Amino acid sequence: MQTGYTLRSLFSTILLHNNPSRPDLLWNEFRQFICDDLHHQLQQPPHNIPAPTNDQIYDYGLFLLCERLAQAGQRMEVIAPGMPQVEGHWVDQNANPLIERQRAHNYNELQDQVERDLPLLNNEQMMAYTAICAAYQSGDGGTFFIHGPGGCGKTFLYNVVTRTARSQGKIVLCVASSGIASMLLLLGATAHSTFKIPIPLMEDGACRIEKQGFVQISCGKPP
Secondary structure, eight states: OOOHHHHHHHHHHHHHHTOOSOHHHHHHHHHHHHTTTHHHHHHSTTTOOSSOOHHHHHHHHHHHHHHHHHHTTOOHHHHOTTSOOOOSOGGGTOOOHHHHHHHOSOHHHHHHHHHHHGGGOOHHHHHHHHHHHHHHHHTOOOOOOOOOOTTSSHHHHHHHHHHHHHHTTOOOOOEESSHHHHHTSTTOEEHHHHTTOOSSOOTTOOOOOOTTSSOOOOOOOOO
């Protein structure tokens, strides 16, 4: 006896490595248990289905199985051609909440704030702003080091660049080496929490992001 999540993992392993002759019979017999946690999941965001039907539950279960197989480089229709096909458009609804959090902005408000902030940049800040924005907009990327004493407007510049990129639908990860510094950045966090850097940091240490973990980070060259 296991949870639906574990049984889906087991079922995908069977499909990948055991080549069952009638996987559809296994699915039809055990799908109730393989999907026993999905009724609640479909009631929650991003799906928001108040009373999911059995057909919706089983179809979503098939979608999750297909995703597991895709992570292993396989397709359901190739290794288990007798299995039912997914009918719903779950891929659009099964968004990564980490990415959704980074895109949960009011883009009009961001753009308005950028228009108010740009005239406040001095010449050196504007040069840096233009170079950084050009680097990510062109796709070339780059590494930029902003140097100056405390109180000269570095954080203000970072936040103007961040608002600009986010208003264009880009994902920006704002990280700092200390908690106090991260609080000054828009949706800021420490580098240790974002990239799972161990504390204390040892010479032979490694970031604790699992290969198959849920942490998915999308980032380009940081300013």
